[in-house]
Amino acid sequence: MASGGKKITYVSLFADESLHPAYEEALKRVEKEYLGRSYPMYIGGREVYSEDGEFESRSPIDTSILVGKFQRGGRRHIREAIEEAKKAFERWSGRGWRERVAVMRRAAELIDERKFEIAAVITYEVGKNRLEALAECWEAIDALNYYANVMEENNGYEKELGPGGPGERCRMVAKPYGVWVVISPFNFPFMLANGMIQGALLTGNTVVFKPTSEAPLSGLMLYRIFRDAGVEAGAINFVTGPGDAFEDEVVTNPDVAGIAFTGSKDVGMRLYRRFTSSQPWPKPLLLEMGSKNPTIVTDKADVKKAVLGVIRAAFGYDGQKCSATSRVYVQRGVRDRFVDELVRETSQLKIGDPRRREVFMGPVINRRAYENFIKYVEEAKRDGGEILYGGEVLKGGEYDKGYYVQPTIITNLPRDHELFKKELFLPILLVETVESLEEALKEANNTEYGLTAGIFSEDEHEISHFMEKIQFGVVYANRRGGATTGAWPGAQTFVGWKASGATGKGVGGPHYLLTFLREQSRTTVEES
Numbered sequence: 039m040a041s042g043g044k045k046i047t048y049v050s051l052f053a054d055e056s057l058h059p060a061y062e063e064a065l066k067r068v069e070k071e072y073l074g075r076s077y078p079m080y081i082g083g084r085e086v087y088s089e090d091g092e093f094e095s096r097s098p099i100d101t102s103i104l105v106g107k108f109q110r111g112g113r114r115h116i117r118e119a120i121e122e123a124k125k126a127f128e129r130w131s132g133r134g135w136r137e138r139v140a141v142m143r144r145a146a147e148l149i150d151e152r153k154f155e156i157a158a159v160i161t162y163e164v165g166k167n168r169l170e171a172l173a174e175c176w177e178a179i180d181a182l183n184y185y186a187n188v189m190e191e192n193n194g195y196e197k198e199l200g201p202g203g204p205g206e207r208c209r210m211v212a213k214p215y216g217v218w219v220v221i222s223p224f225n226f227p228f229m230l231a232n233g234m235i236q237g238a239l240l241t242g243n244t245v246v247f248k249p250t251s252e253a254p255l256s257g258l259m260l261y262r263i264f265r266d267a268g269v270e271a272g273a274i275n276f277v278t279g280p281g282d283a284f285e286d287e288v289v290t291n292p293d294v295a296g297i298a299f300t301g302s303k304d305v306g307m308r309l310y311r312r313f314t315s316s317q318p319w320p321k322p323l324l325l326e327m328g329s330k331n332p333t334i335v336t337d338k339a340d341v342k343k344a345v346l347g348v349i350r351a352a353f354g355y356d357g358q359k360c361s362a363t364s365r366v367y368v369q370r371g372v373r374d375r376f377v378d379e380l381v382r383e384t385s386q387l388k389i390g391d392p393r394r395r396e397v398f399m400g401p402v403i404n405r406r407a408y409e410n411f412i413k414y415v416e417e418a419k420r421d422g423g424e425i426l427y428g429g430e431v432l433k434g435g436e437y438d439k440g441y442y443v444q445p446t447i448i449t450n451l452p453r454d455h456e457l458f459k460k461e462l463f464l465p466i467l468l469v470e471t472v473e474s475l476e477e478a479l480k481e482a483n484n485t486e487y488g489l490t491a492g493i494f495s496e497d498e499h500e501i502s503h504f505m506e507k508i509q510f511g512v513v514y515a516n517r518r519g520g521a522t523t524g525a526w527p528g529a530q531t532f533v534g535w536k537a538s539g540a541t542g543k544g545v546g547g548p549h550y551l552l553t554f555l556r557e558q559s560r561t562t563v564e565e566s
Contacts, residue, residue, distance in 0.1 A: 064154035082122035083271025098401040100439040111279030119275040123244040126272030131242035135194035145267035146182035165400035167392040181527040212555040214242035216295030227253030234298035241554040296322040325540035329489030332482035337371035344494035347521035357465040367478035401440040408441040488535030492521035
């Protein structure tokens with residue numbers, strides 16, 4: 039729930055006319071008050087500027103738009119931030135879980151108050167359309183309130199146990215680890231960082247936060263939310279700059295108690311190997327590493343529902359979601375009708391400047407993504423793939439200012455082709471024909487990843503069989519709002535299996551906070 043108990047969904051967002059004037063006013067305010075400025079890091083509450091200078095963050099909408107200049111932090115700054123977080127740990131953890139719950143609820147209120155400015159920054163910084171940017175803010179609000187409730191419902195994870203023997207009073211308490219490093223991605227620059235940071239802070243840990251260099255301003259706004267809500271100086275620190283220096287310090291610094299990372303599998307696995315081999319004892323590592331998500335459409339599907347769900351999941355935010363549908367296995371009996379409708383509806387999507395109300399797809403995040411799109415389409419053509427729709431970069435007018443590509447549907451590739459295996463993080467959808475649900479399940483599970491998966495079928499036995507056999511952590515049936523996307527705090531636990539995650543406890547679910555806590559068993563013998 040958000041905003042005075044009003045439940046926010048993508049459907050209600052599309053229907054709420056009152057949002058648009060406030061968002062458009064926020065765009066003007068952000069352009070005037072935020073864009074083009076130089077921003078410091080914040081270490082121990084102090085503004086810190088780097089002797090190595092600044093880097094620029096430019097908008098993928100129009101690369102002539104300078105979002106801001108940010109500090110090129112080095113290893114020394116990271117070490118200092120870890121030291122400050124360590125010094126603040128005893129004070130922050132000592133405030134007690136009830137006080138920390140109150141701080142998180144205040145953070146939720148502040149996001150609600152500032153949501154239009156935050157959404158406008160998200161649009162400028164990563165090219166997300168207004169509805170998805172606003173939904174990201176509301177998701178952050180709901181996450182903060184949900185976990186405040188979870189903490190209360192579990193009494194701060196304090197529980198009477200036993201007795202183990204005569205006269206024993208046994209009790210379990212949960213204690214924080216210490217300093218957590220939070221590393222966030224560009225695609226949900228506010229919400230995903232919020233989930234990891236609030237998980238650490240609410241449980242009494244302190245945080246060193248490094249946002250992706252693609253979206254540092256969204257990260258800075260989140261840092262300010264937590265500070266303004268009552269998180270003390272040093273308990274959260276904000277650093278920016280190159281990832282290499284940051285990683286080298288984080289994996290080897292013995293004062294780092296845990297790492298929370300969302301991003302690519304390659305980077306996540308490198309962090310895993312380096313952290314586990316460099317630290318003096320085992321320490322927690324929370325990884326969410328993307329996926330290659332399938333949707334199955336059976337002969338018993340409602341085709342219109344399936345087409346809508348697949349389009350929203352495959353092409354929402356240009357396919358740049360770790361939950362995006364990237365491959366569809368459609369049963370032969372409905373294949374032609376499904377593909378025809380899929381192509382027709384995809385051709386109607388509005389692509390362009392996401393500041394405009396009617397636009398569904400904005401730009402991809404940067405030149406590397408733009409060039410990868412070209413490369414992958416060329417690979418598909420070279421290896422026998424048929425481009426059913428799209429496949430082109432967009433040129434002329436506003437398209438020349440940023441990184442705009444068409445939503446693309448490809449078929450007839452070999453099932454062992456790289457594009458069926460690799461996470462592309464682009465609006466590229468592969469469609470393959472299958473003869474049966476069993477064949478579809480076999481192909482869907484034939485991946486190292488395991489984050490989200492969907493099915494469209496009106497047969498409850500097919501749905502039940504899918505749920506039992508699919509090897510993914512977040513599964514959906516008949517979800518027209520997004521075949522594999524749109525998990526919401528307190529409704530869907532967002533948890534990756536296999537190469538998609540490391541803990542088996544997903545954000546948005548009841549067990550997530552346990553990732554940031556360690557149990558302590560306390561026994562007192564009371565003599566009679």
